[in-house]
Amino acid sequence: MRRARLTAVALAVVLSATACTGSDPEPGPTTTGAQPTSSAPADDGSVVVEVEHLGAPVELTVHPVQVVGEHALLTVDYTMGDDAPAGTNLSIAALLRNAGSFLNVGKLRLVDPEGMRAWEVGRDGGTSVSTSGDALNLAPGGSVTSEAFFAAPDATSVDVLFPYFGLVEDVPVVTGQDVGTTPEDLGATATAVYPEGGVEVFSVAYDGAASTQVQAEDATVTLASDVLFATDVSDLTPEAGAAVDAAAAQIAAAAQEGEVVVTGHTDDVGSDDYNLALSDRRAASVAARLGQTLGGGFTLRTEGKGETEPVASGTSPEARAANRRVEVRFTVAQAGQALEVTTGDVAVPEPTGPVGTAGSPVQVDVAGATWAVSATEVRRSGPFLVGSLEIERVSSGTGAPVGLFGDFAEGRLLSRGLSSTTLTAGAYGATLLGEGSYLYPADYLRGDADGDDARGVLADQFVDAPLSQGESVTVTVLWPDSGQDTVTVDAQGRFRITDVPVEG
Structure with missing residues (x-):
């Protein structure tokens, strides 16, 4: 057993036992607790994190992920010390549940930063293949355990992303051990799905003229057709x-020599026929111009898709503008890198909300309530910058x-396929300001998973804890590593926090 760094302070949820039986309990509030401390080592490879919140010491023991066939079991023990305040009662299953569901630990995620x-x-339908239906109430001197099944990761270790608790790193993945629990024991049938996907990093140029997506070694730069072409025209x-020259120079600096598909x-x-022909001609025009800058080490191939592959649904002007585009696909030299491509010199936009610094919280008014937001930590971890943002309710009343x-989403962000729930209730809108682009939290396609979101987000996706005045929660965000020593966190239209030092 070993201690790992926990990248966010735990959320204290105070619920009475009776509140966990009559209705869907809401995760409750917290105040900032002590930094994690070490635990005594053991031999089973478990990762232990100790936190303190509301004066109650809580220890998380994250056991090695056990692979059996196509599935993997994650077991976590939660222990509260005897010296916790009398009457403290933490419902783990209310805290870690899927949004819109009752009691489970369905919002845990495994992340392989190397792969x-x-x-x-x-x-399985609306049921999480995890400990469900039990509140997992944790009281002073007590201990509870959660279990959850995932598709088996092809990795020797993974990080575990907890809602509100943060990122627990380097949890071993083991095989060949006896596992006493099966997916069927947790309610799974043959129709259960186990979502997984490749992690992608995404950026949008400040002027909206281009966006860049990188998944492993595959990169796609999207150029807005409205920037390149007049209506019904294919000549640049x-x-x-x-603008294409500027993008080409940045692509050449990041790409491996080889095929480029436009x-x-x-x-x-x-x-349909007219749009197909127009898309062919536009791809050819962009490819011809790209080739002048990319040089002989690259071969260019063009294709037109017409209107057959929209990235935004609907017929609104915004959706149609997002669908009018030229995509440039190539292989990057560094897998998963934070790649920015713009169509010219673009200045950092002026803030559109209140501004704070790393040393002072910024106060934000949203929906009739006032919140103080602090960037308590940003640090390097593999290909990511892992950020911790503390949110405190300043005004009276109670609410999330x-x-x-x-x-809401607009412009190139429409292509991510995120629901209004995720965009409103989660931390996806917390971006980093790069040299010429907004860098969004990492995300991943969810495969055959049900629900409104095509993607999962490597951040607290549903910050739905109701807070009263003076209470706070900490959320975690995994951004692509921009290479900066200090960063600026920007939520467009909400707030900006400047001069945040990057540790590590």
């Missing part, structure tokens, strides 16, 4: 040619910080 993959707890203007897309206005990080 850039993420795994979610299995689901001199200004558009300069794909044209249109919106749904016009006939819904909308604190934003509440």
Whole structure:
């Protein structure tokens, strides 16, 4: 057993035992606790983290992930010390549950930072393949255990991302051990799905003219057609040619020599045949210009998709603008890197909300409540910058910080396939400011998983804890490593926190 660094302070949920029986309990509030401390080592490879919240010491023992066939079992013990305040009662299953569900630990995630993959707890319809139906109430001197099944990770170790508790790193993955629990014991049937996906990093140029997505070694740069072409035109203007030149220089600096695929897309206005031909011509125009800068080490291939592969649903002007695009796909030299591609010099935008610094919280008014937001830590961990943001309710009343990080998608962000619930209730809108782009939290495609979100987000995806005045929670965000020594956290239209030092 060994101690790992926990990258966010635990959330204290105070619930009475009766509150866990009559209705869906809400995760409750916390105040900032002590930093994690070491535990005595043991021989089973478990990772132990000790935290203190509301004066109650709580120890998390994250056991090695046990692989059996196609599935893997994650077991976590939660122990509260005898010296916790009398009457303290923490419902683990209310804290870690899937949004919209009752009692489970369905929001745990496994992350392989080296292989850039993420795994979610299995689901069978609306049921989580985990300890469910039991509140897992934790009282002074007590201990409870949760179990959850995932698809088996192809890794020797993984990090475990907890809602509110943060990122527990380097948990061993083991095989060949006897496992006393099966997915069927936790309610799974043959129809259960076990979501997993490759982790992607995503950035959007400040002017919205380009976006960049990197998954492992595969990169896609998306150029807005409205920046390059007039309506129904496939020839680049001199200004558009300069924009492609700027993008090409940045692509050449990041790419491995080899094939570059240029794909044209249109919106749904016009006939299928017309749009297909237009997308072909636009792809050819961009490829011809790219080739002048990329040089002989690259081969270019073009294709047109017309209106057949929209990234945004609907027929609104915003959706159609997002679908009019040219994509440039290539292989990067450094897998999973934070890649920014712009179509020219773009300045850091002026803040659109109150501004704070690393040493002073910024106060934000959202939906009739006032919140204080602090960036308590940002540090390097593998390919990520792991951030901890503390949110305190300043105003009177009780409620969750819904909308604190934003509440809708626009522009190139429409392509991510995230629901309004995730955009409103989670921390996805907490970006880092790069040289010319907003760097979003890492995310991953969820495969065959049910639900409204095509993607999962490597951040607290549902910050739904109701807080009263003076109470706070800490959320965790995994951003791509921008290489900066200090960073700026920006939630567009909400707040900005500057001069945050990067540790490690």
